Amino acid sequence: MRTIIAIVISENPPRFLAILVLLMSYLLAGCAGRGGGDRGPLAIGDTIENKGSDTIVNLALAWAEAYQTEHTDVRISVTGGGSGTGIAALINGTVDIANASRKIKPEEEAAAIENGIEPIEFIISRDAIAIIVHHDNPIEQLTIDQISAIYSGEFDNWAQVGGEDRPIVRLSRETNSGTHVYFLEQVLRKGNKDDDTLFSTDTLLLPSSEGITAEVRDNPNAIGYDGLGYVTPEVKVVAVGLSPQGPFILPSVETVNSGAYPIARDLYMYTAGEPAGQVAAYLDWILSAEAQEIVLQLGFVPILSP
Amino acid sequence: MRQISWSEFVITRLIRFAGYSSILFVSLIFIFLLREGSPAVIEVPLRALFGLRWYPIEGDNFGVLPLIGGSIVVTLGAALVAIPFGLLTAIYIAEIAPRWAREILKPLVEILGGLPSVLLGFIGILVLGPFLRRALELPTGLTALTGALLLGAIAIPTIVSVAEDALDAVPGTYRDAALALGATRWYTMWRVTLPAARSGVLTAIMLGIGRAIGETMTVMMVTGNAPVFPTSPLALFRPVRTMTATIAAEMGEVANGSVHYHTLFLIGILLFLISLAINLTAASVVFRQQVRAEKVLS
Numbered sequence: 001m002r003t004i005i006a007i008v009i010s011e012n013p014p015r016f017l018a019i020l021v022l023l024m025s026y027l028l029a030g031c032a033g034r035g036g037g038d039r040g041p042l043a044i045g046d047t048i049e050n051k052g053s054d055t056i057v058n059l060a061l062a063w064a065e066a067y068q069t070e071h072t073d074v075r076i077s078v079t080g081g082g083s084g085t086g087i088a089a090l091i092n093g094t095v096d097i098a099n100a101s102r103k104i105k106p107e108e109e110a111a112a113i114e115n116g117i118e119p120i121e122f123i124i125s126r127d128a129i130a131i132i133v134h135h136d137n138p139i140e141q142l143t144i145d146q147i148s149a150i151y152s153g154e155f156d157n158w159a160q161v162g163g164e165d166r167p168i169v170r171l172s173r174e175t176n177s178g179t180h181v182y183f184l185e186q187v188l189r190k191g192n193k194d195d196d197t198l199f200s201t202d203t204l205l206l207p208s209s210e211g212i213t214a215e216v217r218d219n220p221n222a223i224g225y226d227g228l229g230y231v232t233p234e235v236k237v238v239a240v241g242l243s244p245q246g247p248f249i250l251p252s253v254e255t256v257n258s259g260a261y262p263i264a265r266d267l268y269m270y271t272a273g274e275p276a277g278q279v280a281a282y283l284d285w286i287l288s289a290e291a292q293e294i295v296l297q298l299g300f301v302p303i304l305s306p
Numbered sequence: 307m308r309q310i311s312w313s314e315f316v317i318t319r320l321i322r323f324a325g326y327s328s329i330l331f332v333s334l335i336f337i338f339l340l341r342e343g344s345p346a347v348i349e350v351p352l353r354a355l356f357g358l359r360w361y362p363i364e365g366d367n368f369g370v371l372p373l374i375g376g377s378i379v380v381t382l383g384a385a386l387v388a389i390p391f392g393l394l395t396a397i398y399i400a401e402i403a404p405r406w407a408r409e410i411l412k413p414l415v416e417i418l419g420g421l422p423s424v425l426l427g428f429i430g431i432l433v434l435g436p437f438l439r440r441a442l443e444l445p446t447g448l449t450a451l452t453g454a455l456l457l458g459a460i461a462i463p464t465i466v467s468v469a470e471d472a473l474d475a476v477p478g479t480y481r482d483a484a485l486a487l488g489a490t491r492w493y494t495m496w497r498v499t500l501p502a503a504r505s506g507v508l509t510a511i512m513l514g515i516g517r518a519i520g521e522t523m524t525v526m527m528v529t530g531n532a533p534v535f536p537t538s539p540l541a542l543f544r545p546v547r548t549m550t551a552t553i554a555a556e557m558g559e560v561a562n563g564s565v566h567y568h569t570l571f572l573i574g575i576l577l578f579l580i581s582l583a584i585n586l587t588a589a590s591v592v593f594r595q596q597v598r599a600e601k602v603l604s
Contacts (some may be wrong), residue, residue, distance in 0.1 A: 041503060168445075175556065198361055203532055205532060219446055
C-alpha cells in the first residue's frame with residue numbers, strides 16, 4: 001500500500017505553489033473589497049463627482065437627475081459608500097462634492113488642509129433618525145435613556161422596557177456610517193461629550209440600511225435605527241421621548257422642523273474650496289425651493305431657510 | 307542552428323520566469339502588506355492590540371482577537387460541514403455512481419462552485435437566517451452558524467472537484483487487486499483507494515478551507531459582524547465578525563496612513579500568515595508521507 005501512495009504523491013509538490021497563489025488571490029479579493037472605487041479627478045465643468053453618505057445617496061441621485069434634465073450640458077455622477085468615504089475622497093481630491101450625514105471631523109479637516117484643500121460646508125437638508133422594531137413587538141414608545149441603555153448593553157430583554165420576555169437584538173450601521181457616529185454621540189451618549197459609553201460588543205453591525213430593514217422586518221427581537229427616508233411600512237416606528245413622562249413624538253416633517261422630535265440632524269455637502277462654475281450653480285440650485293421640494297418627496301426634511 | 311538555440315533560450319527563460327513568478331508575486335504582496343501593516347505594531351499599544359474590543363473609530367480599541375476568533379469559528383464550522391460532505395460526494399462520484407450519473411454530477415458540482423458569493427449572501431439573509439432563527443429559537447439568524455453553512459456550501463465544490471480528480475487518478479488495477487484479495491467494496495474504497503489518493507484529497511481539503519477563510523462577501527452579509535470574542539463552542543450560534551469582513555467593510559472609509567489603516571493591513575498580514583501556516587502544515591504532511599513511501603520503495 002505504501003508504494004501506491006508514492007506513485008500518486010510524486011507528482012504533487014509543485015502543486016502547492018499553485019495552491020498558495022490561488023489562496024492569495026482569494027485573500028486579495030477580500031482586501032480589495034470596496035477600496036478601489038474612486039475615479040481620478042475630472043475637470044470641473046465636465047462631470048460633477050458627488051460621493052459619500054449612504055443616507056444622502058438617494059436624495060443626491062434624485063437631485064442630479066432633476067438638475068440634468070434642466071441643464072443638459074452638466075453631468076453629475078453620484079456614489080455612496082458612507083460619509084467617511086466621501087470625505088476621504090474629498091481629502092484625496094477625487095470628488096468635487098462630498099456628501100456627509102455628520103459634520104467633518106477636526107482631524108479630517110486638518111488632513112484636507114494639509115493636502116491643500118479647504119472643505120466648505122453646506123447644510124442641504126435635515127433628517128430624522130427613526131427607531132424601528134418588528135410589527136409584532138408591542139413596544140410603542142421609548143425614552144432616549146431607555147434606547148441608550150439598550151444599545152450600551154445594560155438592557156438585554158424587552159421586558160426591561162415594558163415589552164415581552166424576549167432577548168433584544170441590537171442592529172446598527174457599520175462604523176463608517178455617519179448615522180452610526182451621530183447615533184453614538186446624540187443617543188447613546190445623549191449629547192454628553194465626556195461620556196465614553198460604547199455600543200455593546202454584541203451589536204450587529206450591518207453594512208447597509210436595507211440590511212437593517214430586512215432583519216427588523218423578519219425578527220421580533222430586533223431593534224434598529226435608520227434615516228426617516230429609509231423607513232418602510234413593513235417595520236414599526238417607535239415614538240421617542242426625552243423623559244418617562246413624555247411627550248413621546250413620532251418622527252415626521254412637522255415634528256422635525258418644530259424641533260419636537262429629539263433625534264434629528266442636519267445633512268451636509270462639502271466642496272473642495274469655495275465652489276465655482278458648475279459646482280456653485282448646482283449647490284445654489286440645491287438650496288432653492290424647487291430642489292427642497294424633492295427633499296420632501298423622499299421623506300427627508302427640507303431646510304427652513306429659502 | 308544558432309537561430310533555433312536562440313528561440314529555445316527565450317522560451318526556456320519565459321517558462322522558467324512563469325514558474326518562479328508565483329514566488330515573486332507572493333513575496334511582493336507580503337512585502338507590501340508588511341510595509342503598510344507593520345507600523346500598527348508600534349502605533350497601537352500591544353495591550354490594546356491583544357484586547358477584546360474592536361471599535362476602531364475611537365480611542366485605542368484595536369483589539370484583533372475578536373476578529374481572529376470570529377474567523378476561526380466560522381472557518382471551523384465550514385470545515386465541519388464541507389469536509390465530510392465534500393469527501394463523501396467525491397467518493398460517490400468517483401467510485402460508486404454509474405458512468406452517466408457521474409457525467410451529470412461532476413459538471414453540476416462545478417457550476418455550484420461558480421455561484422457568486424453575494425448570491426449566497428442573499429439566500430443567507432432572506433432564507434437560511436430566518437429559518438435557523440425559528441428552527442433553533444435563536445435571538446437572531448445572523449450568526450456564525452449561518453456563515454459557516456454558506457461557506458461550507460462554497461467550499462464543497464472545490465473539495466469535491468479536486469478530491470474526485472485524485473480518486474479518479476488511482477489506477478484501476480489497485481481496486482481490482484484489492485477486490486481479488488477478497489476485500490469488500492467498502493474496504494477497497496476506505497483502505498485502498500482513499501489512502502492512495504491521500505495527498506490529492508488533503509490538497510482538496512486545504513483548498514476548500516482556503517476558500518472558506520478568505521471568503522468575504524457572504525460572511526459580511528450573514529454573520530452579523532458583531533466583534534465578540536468567542537469563549538465557548540456556543541459562539542457558533544452567536545453573531546461574529548471575521549477578519550475578511552472587517553477589512554472589506556472598513557478599508558473603503560479609512561484615511562490613508564492612519565492607525566486604523568495600518569491595523570487593517572496588520573489583519574491582512576495575520577490572514578496571510580494563517581493561510582501560509584495551513585499550507586505549510588499540509589505540505590509537510592504530504593512530504594513526510596513521500597519520504598516514508600520512498601524508503602519503502604528502495
